Amino acid sequence: MPTSDRDARSSLVWFRRDLRVRDNPALLAALEEGTTTALFVVDPALWAGSGPARRAWLAANVLALAERIPLTIHHGDPREVVPRVAAGRRVHVAAETTPYGRRRDEAVGREVELVATGSPYAVGPGLVRNGSGGPYQVFSAFARAWREHGWPEPAPTPRSPAIEPGQSDPRALGLLEDAVAGAPFDLPPAGEDAAWRRWRAFRDAGLHDYDVARDRPHHDGTSRLSPYLHLGVLHPRSLLAEVAHTSTYATELAWREFYADVLWHAPGSAWADLRPALAGMRYDDPEDAVEAWRTGTTGYPVVDAGMRQLLHTGWMHNRVRMITASFLTKDLHVWWPVGARHFLDLLIDGDVASNNHGWQWVAGTGTDASPYFRVFNPVTQGLKFDPDGDYVRRWVPELAHLPGRVAHEPWRSDVGHEHDYPVRIVDHAEERREALERYQAARR
Numbered sequence: 001m002p003t004s005d006r007d008a009r010s011s012l013v014w015f016r017r018d019l020r021v022r023d024n025p026a027l028l029a030a031l032e033e034g035t036t037t038a039l040f041v042v043d044p045a046l047w048a049g050s051g052p053a054r055r056a057w058l059a060a061n062v063l064a065l066a067e068r069i070p071l072t073i074h075h076g077d078p079r080e081v082v083p084r085v086a087a088g089r090r091v092h093v094a095a096e097t098t099p100y101g102r103r104r105d106e107a108v109g110r111e112v113e114l115v116a117t118g119s120p121y122a123v124g125p126g127l128v129r130n131g132s133g134g135p136y137q138v139f140s141a142f143a144r145a146w147r148e149h150g151w152p153e154p155a156p157t158p159r160s161p162a163i164e165p166g167q168s169d170p171r172a173l174g175l176l177e178d179a180v181a182g183a184p185f186d187l188p189p190a191g192e193d194a195a196w197r198r199w200r201a202f203r204d205a206g207l208h209d210y211d212v213a214r215d216r217p218h219h220d221g222t223s224r225l226s227p228y229l230h231l232g233v234l235h236p237r238s239l240l241a242e243v244a245h246t247s248t249y250a251t252e253l254a255w256r257e258f259y260a261d262v263l264w265h266a267p268g269s270a271w272a273d274l275r276p277a278l279a280g281m282r283y284d285d286p287e288d289a290v291e292a293w294r295t296g297t298t299g300y301p302v303v304d305a306g307m308r309q310l311l312h313t314g315w316m317h318n319r320v321r322m323i324t325a326s327f328l329t330k331d332l333h334v335w336w337p338v339g340a341r342h343f344l345d346l347l348i349d350g351d352v353a354s355n356n357h358g359w360q361w362v363a364g365t366g367t368d369a370s371p372y373f374r375v376f377n378p379v380t381q382g383l384k385f386d387p388d389g390d391y392v393r394r395w396v397p398e399l400a401h402l403p404g405r406v407a408h409e410p411w412r413s414d415v416g417h418e419h420d421y422p423v424r425i426v427d428h429a430e431e432r433r434e435a436l437e438r439y440q441a442a443r444r
């Protein structure tokens with residue numbers, strides 16, 4: 001409760017996955033109360049569980065926000081830090097919808113008055129319901145209802161937000177600065193202005209042929225906004241205001257909303273099969289093969305190109321995410337959380353809802369799952385979506401000497417392995433048969 005007249009007119013806004021000033025309803029709600037303190041807390045539980053690229057990306061965007069507004073930065077368990085900094089003031093947030101975020105906010109909410117305005121989604125998870133009030137199980141039905149539900153216009157940008165500078169914890173600042181300095185590779189430019197520049201460049205030059213270009217991993221045909229959307233440097237509502245709601249781009253954003261909705265209703269699906277139909281499935285634990293998958297040395301060019309793109313940039317093209325996930329689950333017969341964990345360690349857009357349900361879609365255990373008998377063929381997929389072999393040559397230098405399509409089938413060339421490109425670790429046709437047998441047995 002407010003402790004003085006001054007406190008009665010001031011509040012706290014706690015930034016989490018909403019590192020922006022534009023289109024930020026929680027910030028506006030805090031400012032409506034008068035002066036506010038803007039807080040970011042480096043949470044050791046999340047920090048320790050992130051790899052260096054993810055930490056650097058988060059840190060760079062927090063520091064970019066701190067250049068725009070006076071941001072008070074602390075380190076520690078938010079359950080302890082937020083009540084201390086709030087000192088009796090009301091705390092404004094955008095609702096968090098992941099299992100960890102919900103638990104944390106419930107705990108913080110027992111100590112302070114927590115006011116949630118908006119969420120990282122155009123339509124908050126849990127709000128799109130079917131005729132009987134339950135969640136949608138299938139994406140196409142969800143997307144239709146999501147469009148019908150609609151979303152508000154972007155919130156106005158505060159002109160000169162009345163934010164009080166606070167005392168940051170030097171240790172927290174040091175962690176952030178060290179993380180940026182320790183980035184394992186060049187990250188995309190951080191911050192809201194960079195995110196908007198990227199969006200405008202894509203909107204003006206890429207959106208018109210997105211339907212086709214988005215499936216070409218070598219082509220820069222997608223928006224590359226996922227790392228910004230993940231941290232809320234940009235809100236999807238701002239993008240939806242600039243595209244047709246029936247466009248393919250809006251549909252892709254709907255996938256993000258769908259998976260957040262699935263996780264909202266079934267928090268346990270973060271790390272376990274959403275559908276129990278394959279509970280009896282037999283999985284392997286082939287350590288060497290999983291290591292070859294992680295390091296991009298499976299002998300299947302498009303799989304290796306994707307895994308190396310991930311290692312060297314913290315991002316992977318969507319088509320190749322599906323191919324590499326299929327390879328781990330169906331060619332190596334590994335349970336999907338093993339791969340989901342690896343992706344989450346490395347992806348700078350790593351998002352538990354989109355990632356883990358993307359994995360389950362491929363593995364056949366999720367909502368709206370691809371039929372279990374659909375096994376991606378890494379060679380035909382490569383030839384179809386990277387017909388000239390450019391993507392493979394870009395990421396696998398051992399294949400750079402192979403012209404055109406040959407890069408996808410080095411074993412067909414006399415010189416295909418002359419630069420030590422590994423031989424295939426498994427025979428796809430055999431493993432496909434094996435996967436189908438296991439799926440059929442599990443379903444019985």
Ligand SMILES: Cc1cc2nc3c(=O)[nH]c(=O)nc-3n(C[C@H](O)[C@H](O)[C@H](O)COP(=O)(O)OP(=O)(O)OC[C@H]3O[C@@H](n4cnc5c(N)ncnc54)[C@H](O)[C@@H]3O)c2cc1C
Nearest residue numbers: 222223224225226252253255256318321350351354355358
């Ligand atoms: C196994 C697997 C793991 C994935 N892990 C993640 C993840 O951790 N984080 C993540 O943001 N996306 C994930 N995706 C979805 C998708 O691959 C990425 O969102 C996309 O590649 C990001 O690139 P982009 O911003 O250029 O996408 P665009 O094609 O420009 O799409 C625009 C936005 O729509 C959303 N989107 C597009 N496709 C999907 C999808 N299939 N599922 C959910 N949202 C989507 C993203 O927010 C994306 O930024 C995963 C997909 C698979 C198959």
